[in-house]
Amino acid sequence: MNCDGDESVCNHDPSKVYGDTSYDKGSGCDRSDSAEIKGLTVDGVPLERRFNIARSGATTDNVTTTGFKGRRPQIDDLRDIARDNEVRLVALPIGGNDLKFAGILQDCVKAYFYPSLFNKGCRGAKEKELADGLDPARAKVVKSVEAIRNVLREAGQEDGSYQIVLQSYPNPLPLGRDYRAPENAPVPPANYSRYLSAGCPFLDADSDWAHSSVVPRISAMLRGAANEAGVSFLDLQDAFAGHELCSRTTRQAGPCSEAISAVRACESEGRAASGRSEAVEQGVDDDVRRLTGTQLGHLP
Incomplete structure (x- = not known):
């Protein structure tokens, strides 16, 4: 840059x-070069045996039945991988795009700039759509898990020979009180000060709703889907705790930061989330030297 x-x-x-x-x-x-499936440290497992077939913006349909961005469904990529490899771990971050989570945040930005059009903020515009979409999204997530199982069965793998890890999403926004800039200055002409000084066009009320209601309900939906499908669940909603977008406790990388360890462990506020990740990784079959990992979904 x-x-x-x-x-x-x-x-x-x-x-x-x-x-x-x-x-x-x-x-x-x-597909980021620091995606989970690439960054996982497992002795004896080379990078070429860790497959990232996720696609930004993908829905559950794009995993199972429908091509996306000029590519075939991700399940077909998994079928090819399973033909030549013994799959031991499938990471599946999915469901948020079914609920149009990005669209919710976009409407929250619009509500900041055009309050007369969004007199209840983005919550008023999006709450019903979100609430109505949770159960259908859960059903599609469960269907995606079963599709993955069927592909691995076709390849001759027994259900107990691998793990599927369904995961939720980090909370991108802080609570309104935790922004590093106020929502607006007290008097004109300095309105929109949160955007002008910090680049963060979100109302306090909308941030509180997204942080304390939207993301927790999506996580609860995914946890329920994982329980129904009988797979592991990795709850990442607190992974960015204290480091959300425009939070007063965030900071840019400084002189003590290194490319391989941008934030020192002693400075990290997300250690609880890291602990959950370690617990899942340690649950993988002991024969890690034969592990092939695959990441589907839309968090590349």
């Missing part, structure tokens, strides 16, 4: 992170 002197204008190259899958010049799948 190259920036001017005051860092008001920056040029960046998405391919540095996403390679030929970047949204800018690649396939648009946005």
Whole structure:
């Protein structure tokens, strides 16, 4: 990334992170070089045996039945992987796009700039749609898990020979009281100060709703789907705790930060979430040298 002197204008190259899958010049799948399935440390398991077939923006249908971004359903990619490898772990972050979570956040931005059109904030515009969508999304998540099982059965693997880990989503926004900039200055003409000074166009009430209601309900829905399908569940809703977008406790990387360890363990406020991840990883079959990991869904 190259920036001017005051860092008001920056040029960046998405391919540095996403390679030929970047949204800018690649396939648009946005498969990060630091995706979970790539960053997992397992002795004796080379990177070429860790497969990331996730696609940014994918829904459960794009996992099971419908192509996306010019590619076939992800389940077909898994079928090819299972034909030549013994799959031991499938990470599945899915369901948020079925609920149009990105659209909820976009409406929250609109509610900040155009309050007269959103007199109840984005909550008033999106609450019913979200509430009505939770049960159908749960059913589709369970169906996705069963589709994965069927593909692995076709490849000759028994159900107990691998783990499927369904995971939820980190909370992207802090509570309204925890922003580093106020919602608005007390008097005009300095309205929109949270956006102008910090680039964070969200109302306190909408942030509270997204943080304390939307994300927890999505996590609860996914936990229920995991229980129904009989798979592991990794709850990531607190993974960004204290480090949410525009939170007053976030900070940019400083001189003590390193590329391989951007935040020191003693400074991390997300250690509880990391502990949950370790518990799931340690539950994988002891024969880790034969493990092949696969990540589906839409959190590349």
